[in-house]
Amino acid sequence: MNTMHKMQVLSDSAQYDLCDYVNRHTSSSANLPGIYHSTVSSGCTIPLFKVLMTNKCCNDCKYCINNSKRNFTRIELTPRELTRVFLHYYQKKYVNGLFLSSGISGDIDSSMEKVVEVARLLRLEHGYQDYIHLKIIPGASRDIIKRAMGLADRVSVNIEAATPSGLSEISSTKDYHTDIIRRLKWIRAIHKKNPECAPSGGTTQLIVGANDESDADILKRVKWLYDKMDVRRSYFSTFQPLEETPLEKRPPGNPIRSSRLYQADALLNSYKFKVDELIFQEDGFLDSTLDPKYAAAINMDIFPVEINQGPYRDLIRVPGIGTLSARRIISIRKKHPFKKLEELKKIGVVVHRAEPFIKLEGNYQSSLDSF
Ligand code: SF4
The missing domain is CATH 1.10.150.320 (Photosystem II 12 kDa extrinsic protein)
Structure with missing residues (x-):
C-alpha cells in the first residue's frame, strides 16, 4: 500500500474524532485526504492536516471505527512518512497546521512516542514553526506528555464522557480518573510551571449522545474542567452510529443538541456563568428550542x-x-x-x-x- 493510500485510510479512520467545529475540507484546490477546517484558539478557522498515525488500537471504545473488536486492515505510517506528506501539503499551502492523533499500536507510550517524533522532526529537523496540536493518548506517561507539550502549540486529552459511569458505558478499557483526569492534571501542572510548553493550553472533547448522560451532566463537567483543570476549551462531537461497531443500532445524536451545548458552554467559559444560572428541564436537558442565554435571562x-x-x-x-x-x-x-x-x-x-x-x-x- 503506498503512502497516499495509507493516508486516505488513516484520514477516514480519524473521523471518529471529529468535533462539530471541524469540517472536512471540500475545496477542489486540494482534493486530498486529511485536510479539515478547524477553529483554533484565536477563533480563526484554519485548514489543518488531521490524521491518525495508525488505526491499530487495543482499546474497545464502542463508538469508534478503530476499536479492537473490529476485524479490518490495520495500517500505520512511520513518523518520517507522515512528516514528508505533511510538509508537502504545507509547502503547497493546502494546510496551515497539523492535528495529530493515534490509535494504540503496541503499548501506549511507544504509540505516543511516534506522535512526538513527528513533532520533533518538524520542529528540529525541518525548522517548521506553525501550529501543531498533539492528541495525548489516555494513559500516556508524564515524561512523554511533557515532551509532547515542549513541541506542540496545543495538546488535548479526549475525556469523552461527563462521568466515570458514562465512560464505562462506552469503553471498558479506559479508566476515567487514572487514564484521563490524571493526565489533564499533569498537563495543567506542566503548563503552569513551563508556560512555553503547549502555550495554547489543553483542550478536551466529549461525545454527545453515545450514552445516557444529560446536558446538565455534561455542562457541570465542562465547568469543572475550566475552573479546576485550566482546560481552555471543550469540543462536542455528535454521536454517529458506525457500522460494525457495538453502538451501530443506537440512534444518532442530535446536532441541535450539540449546538445548544456549544452556546451554553460559551456562557460558562467566556461569560463566567455558574451552572445553576442555566435553565434545565426536569430531565436535565436544555430546551432545544431556546437559546440558553435567553432561557437563563427570562428567569x-x-x-x-x-x-x-x-x-x-x-x-x-x-x-x-x-x-x-x-x-x-x-x-x-x-x-x-x-x-x-x-x-x-x-x-x-x-x-x-x-x-x-x-x-x-x-x-x-x-x-x-x-x-
Ligand atoms: S482509544 Fe478508543 S477512540 Fe481512540 S482509536 Fe482507540 S478505540 Fe478509537
Whole structure:
C-alpha cells in the first residue's frame, strides 16, 4: 500500500474524532485526504492536516471505527512518512497546521512516542514553526506528555464522557480518573510551571449522545474542567452510529443538541456563568428550542439593566450583548451616556434581542410580554 493510500485510510479512520467545529475540507484546490477546517484558539478557522498515525488500537471504545473488536486492515505510517506528506501539503499551502492523533499500536507510550517524533522532526529537523496540536493518548506517561507539550502549540486529552459511569458505558478499557483526569492534571501542572510548553493550553472533547448522560451532566463537567483543570476549551462531537461497531443500532445524536451545548458552554467559559444560572428541564436537558442565554435571562431577577449604570456582569447577561459590546458600552458611557437604541446598534448590540432586558436613561425599551 503506498503512502497516499495509507493516508486516505488513516484520514477516514480519524473521523471518529471529529468535533462539530471541524469540517472536512471540500475545496477542489486540494482534493486530498486529511485536510479539515478547524477553529483554533484565536477563533480563526484554519485548514489543518488531521490524521491518525495508525488505526491499530487495543482499546474497545464502542463508538469508534478503530476499536479492537473490529476485524479490518490495520495500517500505520512511520513518523518520517507522515512528516514528508505533511510538509508537502504545507509547502503547497493546502494546510496551515497539523492535528495529530493515534490509535494504540503496541503499548501506549511507544504509540505516543511516534506522535512526538513527528513533532520533533518538524520542529528540529525541518525548522517548521506553525501550529501543531498533539492528541495525548489516555494513559500516556508524564515524561512523554511533557515532551509532547515542549513541541506542540496545543495538546488535548479526549475525556469523552461527563462521568466515570458514562465512560464505562462506552469503553471498558479506559479508566476515567487514572487514564484521563490524571493526565489533564499533569498537563495543567506542566503548563503552569513551563508556560512555553503547549502555550495554547489543553483542550478536551466529549461525545454527545453515545450514552445516557444529560446536558446538565455534561455542562457541570465542562465547568469543572475550566475552573479546576485550566482546560481552555471543550469540543462536542455528535454521536454517529458506525457500522460494525457495538453502538451501530443506537440512534444518532442530535446536532441541535450539540449546538445548544456549544452556546451554553460559551456562557460558562467566556461569560463566567455558574451552572445553576442555566435553565434545565426536569430531565436535565436544555430546551432545544431556546437559546440558553435567553432561557437563563427570562428567569433572572436582575432585569431590566440600566445601560448607563449596570455592571459588566449584568450587561453580559443581556441577550444580544456580548463580552465585546459590554466592554464598549462601559468605556463609551462614561463620557457619552447612551440615549437611543441606534447608538447601541452601532457598537454591536443586537438591539431587537436586548430591548426587553434593558433601560435607557430610566426608560423601558419594551416589555418581555410584548417581545
Ligand atoms: S482509544 Fe478508543 S477512540 Fe481512540 S482509536 Fe482507540 S478505540 Fe478509537
